[in-house]
Amino acid sequence: MQLPTLSSRWLVGVEALACAAALVFLTACAATGSSSAPAASTPAAASTPHPVTAYVASLGYTMTPIQTATNTALAPIRVSNVSGIVFTPDGKMAYVLSGRPSGAGTVVPVRTGTNTILAPITVGRFPQALAITPDGKTIYVTNKASNTVTPIRTASNTALAPIKVGEIPSAIAITPDGKTIYVVNWGSGTVTPIRTATSTALTPIRVGAQPGEIAITPDGATAYVTNPQSGTVTPIRTATNTALPPIKIGVGDAPSAMAITPDGSTVYVLAVVAQGSPYQQGMVVPIRTATNTALPPIRVGDYPTGIAITPDGKTAYVTNEASNTVTPIRTATNTALPPIPAGGGPAAIAITPDGQTAYVADFGSPSGGGDMVTPIQTATDQALRSIKVRYPPTIIAITP
Secondary structure, eight states: OOOSSSHHHHHHHSTTOOOOOOOGGGGGGGOOOOOOOOOOSOOOOOOHHOOOEEEETTTTTTEEETTTTTTTEEOOOOOOOOOEEEEEHHHHHHEEEOOOOOOOEEEEEEEEEEEEOOOOEOOOOOEEEEEOOSSSSOOOOOOEETTEEEEETTTTTTEOEEEEESEEEEEEETTSSEEEEEEEEEETTTTEEEEETTTEEEEOEOOOSSOOEEEEOTTTSEEEEETTTTTEEEEEEEETTOOOOEOOOSSSSSOOOEEOOSSEEEEEEEEEEEESSOOOOEEEEEEOOOTTEOOOOEEEESSSEEEEEEEEEEEEEETTTTTEEEEEEEEETTTEEEEEOOOSEEEEEOTTSSSSSEEEESSGGGGGTTEEEEEETTTTTEEEEOOOOOSSSEEEEEEO
């Protein structure tokens, strides 16, 4: 079975069911929400901040924590074939999606304060992606070979009965109110809504053939789904679960990762212009959500693979795997700024909650810097000294 790919890293992420490791850019994984804080005897104890940590997963059996305050790599955590990471809203627990060549899938809870691994939770076969509700109470995992979604209660770290969805469920997203999950079914060309209150799958929504990624606007009104084969993005009205006319992105035939500005006004979609070469010219296509209109594409580097937007919404950062650079884009004018050198094969990217630093995982060969994470100061767009991790880093996620 042939799944859509943009690069070798994407092939790792959504390859056929026999693939042992999956890579998702759900660096859009960390959910926000509120949780009750434990009682404290003094105000100082109640206000103690939780350290911000970046977790970098490498193919194979390791995940490296990085203290963002000092850019120091800590001792690696042994977790196999990671394909996704989410955090509880208080940042105290990480849930790591792990798979094996046999197809057996688990979610591994990790206490972020001590980086202690708890007992793994069994999910379906060849798990692909996961998402957590804004209140942090439930995690949902897509299982490619089982055609199911597994809910996990975080209070007890127990898996509930799987929910049947379409064929080869891959990407997943949850509305900001936590009431509805949207599951992209690569094999069915559909998106399945699931009501979280009842774990009930609703009528599938038809989108393009072999759909890829999904993102939901901050107000929860619209979900956007990429259709690589047709070079389009399908908006879905969440109030009625109806697909609107697809948006032609205007360049290439492979829209991939995307990100939405915090005010919900613009979706930025990565795309490539086919040139008959493994190295393809990269573009970012802005889409105005008010009118679902694609704006003129913005030229970035070759093979753009990851995108993240600062919390203030002023700058989008795009990793260019074949150019070994990161391109900043000013969202006010949709103009690309000078590219930032970023090691070998920069791919996954995540930004700290305060917006001060972007962390870029370099996916290239070890000799070309493919065992490094590069911090970038967003105020100056300057790359700092790289941090050595295990080769090759494929996913990066940062605690809330």
